[in-house]
Amino acid sequence: MLHILPLLFFQYFTTNPELILVLKVVLSIVAVISLVAVLGLFLIYMERKVAAAMQLRLGPNRVGYIGTLQTMADTLKLLTKEGFTPGESDKFMFFLAPVIVITSAVLAFAPIPFAKGYQFWNLEIGVFYVPAVASISVIGVLMGGWASNNKYSLIGAMRSGAQIVSYELSVGLSLVSIVVLTGSMNFTTIIMSQENGWWIFKGHIPVVISFVIFLIASTAEINRTPFDLSEAESELTAGFHTEYSGIQLAMFLLAEYVNMFVISAVAATLYFGGWMPLHIGHWEAFNHIMNFIPGVIWFVGKTLFVIFIIMWFRWTFPRLRIDQLLNLEWKYLMPISLVNLLLVTIITLMGWHF
Amino acid sequence: MQPTVEVLNERDYILNVGPQHPSTHGVLHLRIKIEGETILDVEPVLGYIHRSIEKMSEALTYRQFIQMTSRMDYLSAHMNNLACALAIENALQVEVPDKVKYIRTILCELTRLASHQLWWAANGLDLGAVTPFFLAFRDREAITDIFEEVCGSRLTMNYIVPGGLMEDVPEGFADKIKTYLDTFERTLSEYDQLLTGNEIFRGRNIGVGVLTKEEALAYGCTGPVARASGLSCDVRKWFPYEMYDKLSFEEIILTEGDSYARYKVRIAEMYQSIKILRQLLDGIPEGDFQAKVKKIIKLPAGEFYQRVETARGEFGVYIVSDGKSSSPYRIKFRSPGLSNLAALPFMTKGAKIGDLIAVMASLDLVIPDIDR
Amino acid sequence: MGYFKDIYVAVSSMLEGMKLTGRNFLHFRKYLTQEYPENRDSLVLSPRFKGELILKHTLENEHRCTGCSACELACPNGTIRIISKREETADGKSKKRLDAFVWQHAMCTFCALCVDACPTDALKMDQAFEFAVTDRAMLMKKLNKEGSNLVEELK
Incomplete structure (x- = not known):
């Protein structure tokens, strides 16, 4: 009798719908957290290698084979460091800020499809959900900057507030142009609509413009050079996270890279078809060959391509000034994306896209 | 021009930039009064790296104190040494051989190139672009290698001594510089590609930190800072020393007076330095590397002043000798950085915090030079 | 437009x-x-690179320092200290000889004025450059080797 007990347990677990849901949730959480950790380690390593190559350096090369374990060692160092809280600071808010930032970054993973059927939550309003959740991080940044009781942190946080609130608009408007083309906010539906070609090829010039605007505005959203005013190293030492150290600093840094991944994943999904292989119209043979490459490779490849472009920006351009930053948004990106949205709407209504 | 406004007011928002700050290039301390992002007032606070070089020099002999000057403006070490050597030679009325003059001028122009390269590197870094830093250091590294072969040091040389040079230049000195200049002329165009034309860089610099000619004159600004404001002040032209009166080169003068003009002056000066070097390298005469100067130098009683053009502007050495001892009675250095920094509050009033950094980068400050 | x-x-x-x-x-x-x-193996330093000060010794463990302390006077930082002793020569005269050439590495600015000042060409700047130590006292160096003598021609 005893030897079938495990089987019984297994049967009980697999048949009870509530328990299955709990199991699913637990598994998802574990999966997301490990994904985030691995992504952080990998992206920081990639950033350092890309930067090194662009500056004709070697980059990390001491820990592990060609420095692959360098970020692991750095993280270990950060984790063992003392979490320092400045005197006079608002202790509770100071503690809460990195948690909010990292939470918002992780939440944005929910609706992103990694491969066919591999999605944490097939949300009907996925395109709306990602920027909505991602922009919660500005609250964390503002809290951290305010609670630090440091003038540099405060200026950095205020800059970040102005910046993210403005650039949210352009990000949203350029996302809307794809929503207009597909008529859906569901990521999976959007991907399926690109079965006969990605939107960047199908949607004529307006989609290319909207992709460029999305790239620029989202670079600003995730606080990266040339828009890294909130942590401008040469101006504000480290901006809003000047006073953070140890694991709390690690959370801020991790959130930056996770956000970068999410933004790139969204761009890859909307403009490059996510896990959809490269299909060209009715070339059946070509499409069939492309189908042999698994979807997850397509997805990761496209995402890394977008990440590489964002890194390319960072290691080429100087930083903007705060008034130029707002000028760029309100005088250039915003009007252009509005006109562009109009063009996309016309294209959709007339059915001019492929 | 009103004097600097009282900065400490109870209700003002004061931000201390420095003495430990990534873009003050050392230990400069600026107390800035801000309202939001706008700067209302700037007050430079000095004294964090004061080593009393002037006072220390009074206890050292004329040969000994020269090595201290390498540690003031360490990016113009050769020029500083040259100024001291020239002052002593003029006092002693020693005529150095032609070869020495040639080599001294070559070394000075190489130093100017190296200094401007480092300024370009730091300028990019201050504005948030990291890649220029490495590209400029690539070029600067080759110059420091040449210095290492010639002088044995890479930064704080003590090669130009009263009466000539420490030792003769090594074999193949001119050829090595010639090959270097050929490669550098090619890479110099990358500088324009990466920063000069870049729209963000132009936006950050054009019209920022404007210094008028009158202000430049009133504050004793020299070097590229003054020349960008339309003030002709090149010591190499006005008070030629060594080979400069026999060379053909232009004094770069622009009239805009903003950060971008200062940037362009320095870039153009690099081309001029290359031109000067090319003229000199072919005709280095044979000869001795030292004139006859006594081991223990004693200057005649009197006051001696010698100015040279360093990468930052006019550097002057003022020596008072009592005629009896073998060390100076009083020594005073006129450093270009101090005067250029003095104009900073006028250039940044009403600007943004980011502009302050851009303007400081365009001033090319070396703090140990300001605070001797 | x-x-x-x-x-x-x-x-x-x-x-x-x-x-x-x-x-x-x-x-x-x-x-x-x-x-x-x-x-490290392929690293080429130029022969003039000033890494440390050395007292040149021949294979017979002889140096050229007469203990005249010209370098001590020429040094701007007081880095060099010459300790001399009296020594009986073969013909019974008492002569000044070098006992210890003490050089404080940590205080040296590598201006090479001592090398320039030396009348007997006894000093040289060497190319070694790895001098990290755990105690500052270890940077106080005695440059003349144990049991070394003045070269015959300078006696």
């Missing part, structure tokens, strides 16, 4: 810069940096 021209100029100037970094990225094997401890 100026509006669109601005955008065109801005974007093309940015692409120009990206072209350069992109080219660098593709030619990353031309890196500028060196892997330091690994390249």
Whole structure:
């Protein structure tokens, strides 16, 4: 009798719908957290290698084979460091800020499809959900900057507030142009609509413009050079996270890279078809060959391509000034994306896209 | 021009930039009064790296104190040494051989190139672009290698001594510089590609930190800072020393007076330095590397002043000798950085915090030079 | 129209810069940096590089320092200290000889004025450069080797 007990347990677990849901949730959480950790380690390593190559350096090369374990060692160092809280600071808010930032970054993973059927939550309003959740991080940044009781942190946080609130608009408007083309906010539906070609090829010039605007505005959203005013190293030492150290600093840094991944994943999904292989119209043979490459490779490849472009920006351009930053948004990106949205709407209504 | 406004007011928002700050290039301390992002007032606070070089020099002999000057403006070490050597030679009325003059001028122009390269590197870094830093250091590294072969040091040389040079230049000195200049002329165009034309860089610099000619004159600004404001002040032209009166080169003068003009002056000066070097390298005469100067130098009683053009502007050495001892009675250095920094509050009033950094980068400050 | 021209100029100037970094990225094997401890063997320092001060010794353990302390006087930082002793020569005269040539590495500014000042050409700047120690006292160095003598020609 005893030897079938495990089987019984297994049967009980697999048949009870509530328990299955709990199991699913637990598994998802574990999966997301490990994904985030691995992504952080990998992206920081990639950033350092890309930067090194662009500056004709070697980059990390001491820990592990060609420095692959360098970020692991750095993280270990950060984790063992003392979490320092400045005197006079608002202790509770100071503690809460990195948690909010990292939470918002992780939440944005929910609706992103990694491969066919591999999605944490097939949300009907996925395109709306990602920027909505991602922009919660500005609250964390503002809290951290305010609670630090440091003038540099405060200026950095205020800059970040102005910046993210403005650039949210352009990000949203350029996302809307794809929503207009597909008529859906569901990521999976959007991907399926690109079965006969990605939107960047199908949607004529307006989609290319909207992709460029999305790239620029989202670079600003995730606080990266040339828009890294909130942590401008040469101006504000480290901006809003000047006073953070140890694991709390690690959370801020991790959130930056996770956000970068999410933004790139969204761009890859909307403009490059996510896990959809490269299909060209009715070339059946070509499409069939492309189908042999698994979807997850397509997805990761496209995402890394977008990440590489964002890194390319960072290691080429100087930083903007705060008034130029707002000028760029309100005088250039915003009007252009509005006109562009109009063009996309016309294209959709007339059915001019492929 | 009103004097600097009282900065400490109870209700003002004061931000201390420095003495430990990534873009003050050392230990400069600026107390800035801000309202939001706008700067209302700037007050430079000095004294964090004061080593009393002037006072220390009074206890050292004329040969000994020269090595201290390498540690003031360490990016113009050769020029500083040259100024001291020239002052002593003029006092002693020693005529150095032609070869020495040639080599001294070559070394000075190489130093100017190296200094401007480092300024370009730091300028990019201050504005948030990291890649220029490495590209400029690539070029600067080759110059420091040449210095290492010639002088044995890479930064704080003590090669130009009263009466000539420490030792003769090594074999193949001119050829090595010639090959270097050929490669550098090619890479110099990358500088324009990466920063000069870049729209963000132009936006950050054009019209920022404007210094008028009158202000430049009133504050004793020299070097590229003054020349960008339309003030002709090149010591190499006005008070030629060594080979400069026999060379053909232009004094770069622009009239805009903003950060971008200062940037362009320095870039153009690099081309001029290359031109000067090319003229000199072919005709280095044979000869001795030292004139006859006594081991223990004693200057005649009197006051001696010698100015040279360093990468930052006019550097002057003022020596008072009592005629009896073998060390100076009083020594005073006129450093270009101090005067250029003095104009900073006028250039940044009403600007943004980011502009302050851009303007400081365009001033090319070396703090140990300001605070001797 | 100026509006669109601005955008065109801005974007093309940015692409120009990206072209350069992109080219660098593709030619990353031309890196500028060196892997330091690994390249120790291939590291070439110029013969004039001033790393440390040494007293030249011959194979017979003889140096050229007469203990005249010209270098001590020439040093701007008081880095050198010459300790001399009286020594009986073969013909019964008492002569000044070098006992210890003490050089404080930590205080040296490597101006090479001592090398310049030496009348007997006894000093030299050497190329070694790895001098990290755990105690500052270890940077106080005695330059004349144990049991060394003055060369015959200078006696």
